[in-house]
Amino acid sequence: MSSLPLPPVTLPLLPVVPPAVAMRWSALILAAVTLGCHAQDRTTEAGEASITDAKAECAPYDYPPLDAQRTAFPPPSKAADILPNDTTAQSRWQSIVSSVPNIPPKPAPGSSGSGGFKYPPGDPDCWWTGTQCVTPKLSGLPPDIADVPEPSTMGYGFDDGPSCSHNAFYNYLASKNQKASQSPHVFCTSCRDLVLLAAMFYIGTNVYNWPLEAQRGLADGHEICVHTWSHNYMTSLSSSSAFAELYYSKYQFLILHQSPQMLTPHPQRQMEIIKLVVGVTPTCWRPPYGDVDDRIRAIANGLGLRTILWKYDSFDWKYGSGGTKKAEIDANYQDVINKASNGSFASAGAIMLTHELNDFTMSEAMEYHDKLQAVFKYIVPVGVAYNNTQAYVETNYTLPTFEQYISGTTTIPPGAQAKLASPSGSSSGSGGSTSASASPSPTSAAVVTLPWTHAGKWLLVTFALIVLC
Numbered sequence: 001m002s003s004l005p006l007p008p009v010t011l012p013l014l015p016v017v018p019p020a021v022a023m024r025w026s027a028l029i030l031a032a033v034t035l036g037c038h039a040q041d042r043t044t045e046a047g048e049a050s051i052t053d054a055k056a057e058c059a060p061y062d063y064p065p066l067d068a069q070r071t072a073f074p075p076p077s078k079a080a081d082i083l084p085n086d087t088t089a090q091s092r093w094q095s096i097v098s099s100v101p102n103i104p105p106k107p108a109p110g111s112s113g114s115g116g117f118k119y120p121p122g123d124p125d126c127w128w129t130g131t132q133c134v135t136p137k138l139s140g141l142p143p144d145i146a147d148v149p150e151p152s153t154m155g156y157g158f159d160d161g162p163s164c165s166h167n168a169f170y171n172y173l174a175s176k177n178q179k180a181s182q183s184p185h186v187f188c189t190s191c192r193d194l195v196l197l198a199a200m201f202y203i204g205t206n207v208y209n210w211p212l213e214a215q216r217g218l219a220d221g222h223e224i225c226v227h228t229w230s231h232n233y234m235t236s237l238s239s240s241s242a243f244a245e246l247y248y249s250k251y252q253f254l255i256l257h258q259s260p261q262m263l264t265p266h267p268q269r270q271m272e273i274i275k276l277v278v279g280v281t282p283t284c285w286r287p288p289y290g291d292v293d294d295r296i297r298a299i300a301n302g303l304g305l306r307t308i309l310w311k312y313d314s315f316d317w318k319y320g321s322g323g324t325k326k327a328e329i330d331a332n333y334q335d336v337i338n339k340a341s342n343g344s345f346a347s348a349g350a351i352m353l354t355h356e357l358n359d360f361t362m363s364e365a366m367e368y369h370d371k372l373q374a375v376f377k378y379i380v381p382v383g384v385a386y387n388n389t390q391a392y393v394e395t396n397y398t399l400p401t402f403e404q405y406i407s408g409t410t411t412i413p414p415g416a417q418a419k420l421a422s423p424s425g426s427s428s429g430s431g432g433s434t435s436a437s438a439s440p441s442p443t444s445a446a447v448v449t450l451p452w453t454h455a456g457k458w459l460l461v462t463f464a465l466i467v468l469c
């Protein structure tokens, strides 16, 4: 096949432009286009959810509705305590303090005093860390949730979010819902995007730092639970501090989900926050490290929070620390898969500890979702497995019953479908493949046969970016 000379009309464009000039033009166009590409809307949940570049997603942003209220919360990343001027929190604490047993705080692992700490062998406090006790010894407290009653079912959930780089993961979850034949379906009368798949245990400080990411969890229809303010060992804290860890996390959501139809005052919170925005108030929580005893349970119970634990740990959180390798995490996932395959969950389902902590833990979750779905009959948010349709204090949020969920009751609105129609599931954006995709194709053959100058490359990349944008 001989190469035919190209029609002269297609050629003059590049050669007549001096390379230096072409590169300058291209640089200018490229800068403008790049700026245009990254001019993301970072003021709304939908805008933030549309970011596909993890680095861009993790750049800090302002969120005025929360910025105006930041002093109403404890400083981020430190163990919380009741703020001195917060009379609402103080009176709430006073209303439950008499129901909190007089159990002294336990030393956190690695802290001074932890070495000589001796816990009585009879497990008087039902301390999960010590004995994995889930049935409180203090009367009046409900048992913890550590598995799910439905056979062959996984109670799905992720700790430590919202992660600033979770869009690819959440897109993936949403796409799985769309495609799976017996996919989870949604029955939520006020969520904008009705995609429901997992219980998300959010850390208050992360919500404080990434409010739009937290809103996405709600908007996608995930079940939102509390994972404390600062992720400390709860049994090591004073009772008022443990109260604050839950109180400020729980009520944080009130100002994070803006929904005009929900602007009704909440009886447990003063108007200074309610008048701004009202959202959902979770009714479930998970103690970091599983560190809970009857003192902490009593505080959580006083705040209307049910304790959720687990029986299987993926140990995904351990990856990279102490030389922990991916193979170890894989083996933990595989162990649960093997158990499901051999019928271990034939009479009751399982809850496995998995995380939204970082890109590794989220990629593991994506890698193993289909494998889990292949061996479990159903994968459902923990609350759905318990038919907890009233997952929030607010009554205009309703989650499906287990039967509704697995039978396909769905009311996915156009908004959710529009989001899913965007290039979801691509975890790395398109920047890295831009130049590769500009390689020879039938429509660009004339250009490719030109001498491959730097100027030509610049113009091609620029053209590709314009097309992609």
Ligand SMILES: [Zn+2]
Pocket: 159, 160, 227, 231, 288, 289
């Ligand atoms: Zn955690």
